[in-house]
Amino acid sequence: MQKKKKYSYAFKKAAVEAAKSSKASIHALARAYGIHESMLRRWIDGYEAFGPSALACVSHQHRYSESIKTAAVAAFLTQDLSLREVCLTFSLRSTSVLRGWINRALANYPQQSDELNDFPPMASSQSSRVPASEYERVVEENKRLQAEVAYLKKLRALIQAQKKGKKP
Structure with a gap:
């Protein structure tokens, strides 16, 4: 397992400022700085939401x-x-x-909650068998997604019902 690379505050700030002031794409800037574009986007989002302190290096786990x-x-x-x-x-x-x-x-x-017992559990990310064709794969994925959506809808309804029950 590769050790997570840490970037200095100055490096992050330079990359964010280049992204804000340059007309180059995020992809091109990320490549120029040698980082993944999703990382640069996270730095930009954090900077815009919380200011320069969002780019500070954190050496401890936040609780x-x-x-x-x-x-x-x-x-x-x-x-x-x-x-x-x-x-x-x-x-x-x-x-x-x-x-x-x-x-x-x-x-x-x-x-x-006993109310969810009649609901199928969310499917695991690994399928138990490999489909023979692209069509079968899509059908299986569709079934899994339908079950997941139904599960989340039921969970959302239960959470909303609990909120209504708690409020006088």
Whole structure:
């Protein structure tokens, strides 16, 4: 496993400022700086949302309160926000942190509610067999996605019902 490369504050700031002032594409600038364009986009988004402090190097893991975790997962599940939008809204450092919280919430939720027992569990990312044709692959993916969408709709409805029940 390759060690994660860390970039200095000055390097990040130079890349972001070049992106903001240059007419070159993000792809071209990222290539010129030797980084992936998604990383440059994250730096730009963070800089625009939180200013230069978003580019500071962090040498420790950030800990989030349970209320932040719950609110971020609920916002993702109940609103039409992308992972990046939720991260920017709640000042989360990366989408992978949020993805982990969502996966844990989805894995634990059926154990807490009997209402989801009649619902199929979300399909795993690895298929048990390899389809013989492209058509079969697409049909299997479609079925998996339909089950996932149905699961998320049911989960969203349960969360909204719980919110209504808690409010006087």
